Amino acid sequence: MTMTVFLQGFAVAAPLIMAIGAQNLFVLRQGVLRQHVVPVVVFCALMDAVLIAAGVGGLGSLLGAAPMLRVAMALAGSGFLIWYGVGAARRAAAPGALDPTKGEGASSLAAALARAAAFTLLNPHVYLDTVLLIGSIGAAQATEARPVFVAGAAFASAVWFTGLGFGARLLAPILSRPRTWRVIETVVAVMMFAIAAKLLWGAGEVLL
Numbered sequence: 001m002t003m004t005v006f007l008q009g010f011a012v013a014a015p016l017i018m019a020i021g022a023q024n025l026f027v028l029r030q031g032v033l034r035q036h037v038v039p040v041v042v043f044c045a046l047m048d049a050v051l052i053a054a055g056v057g058g059l060g061s062l063l064g065a066a067p068m069l070r071v072a073m074a075l076a077g078s079g080f081l082i083w084y085g086v087g088a089a090r091r092a093a094a095p096g097a098l099d100p101t102k103g104e105g106a107s108s109l110a111a112a113l114a115r116a117a118a119f120t121l122l123n124p125h126v127y128l129d130t131v132l133l134i135g136s137i138g139a140a141q142a143t144e145a146r147p148v149f150v151a152g153a154a155f156a157s158a159v160w161f162t163g164l165g166f167g168a169r170l171l172a173p174i175l176s177r178p179r180t181w182r183v184i185e186t187v188v189a190v191m192m193f194a195i196a197a198k199l200l201w202g203a204g205e206v207l208l
Contacts, residue, residue, distance in 0.1 A: 005145045009152025016129045017048065017157050019143075022081060023126070025188055027161055031168025035127050036112040041165040043113055048130060048161075049154035055135020056146050074203040078196040080122045085192030093187035124199060128140040134179060154191045 018024075023044060029039045107115075120126055138149040174180055 009149040013153035048157035055131035056138035086188035090106035
């Protein structure tokens with residue numbers, strides 16, 4: 001029974017966490033640059049665990065009944081994504097590549113964790129998927145089984161971010177080329193703008 005609930009939590013969380021998004025792209029970029037990979041991976045995994053536990057504990061029900069709160073999060077998140085997308089577009093236009101051996105694109109640990117926090121907490125999809133969806137499924141479990149469900153879902157997050165952060169190093173030879181990074185940063189910029197536009201569209205539908 002315990003293993004079944006654990007695997008259910010893992011299976012529910014894995015596809016939602018693995019979906020390409022701003023947070024995953026940030027972890028991948030840190031992995032390629034080999035900058036603060038361990039703290040970033042640990043931070044993202046722990047934040048997911050906290051949000052999953054909060055959702056199972058009742059926060060998911062609160063968000064489901066508070067559309068204006070979701071609108072506020074969408075506006076804040078879209079603003080951050082637009083800001084980061086502009087930065088990615090500028091990096092795409094700049095000469096040179098992000099070479100971890102030269103320290104290009106380096107940032108402090110505090111700055112890296114601040115960006116990780118922003119990508120996590122300012123993304124409404126984190127609340128809709130991690131808190132609301134996973135939380136509602138976990139809350140439907142028997143009371144004694146809920147911690148096991150949370151553990152399974154949190155484990156899926158930890159496995160994914162660990163693989164993403166450290167597996168990115170395998171791509172370093174390819175990603176050391178300036179042309180490759182121009183393409184990647186362009187794609188990142190487009191995705192950031194697209195996600196921001198989607199958030200603004202959703203917020204507008206609620207308001208109108």
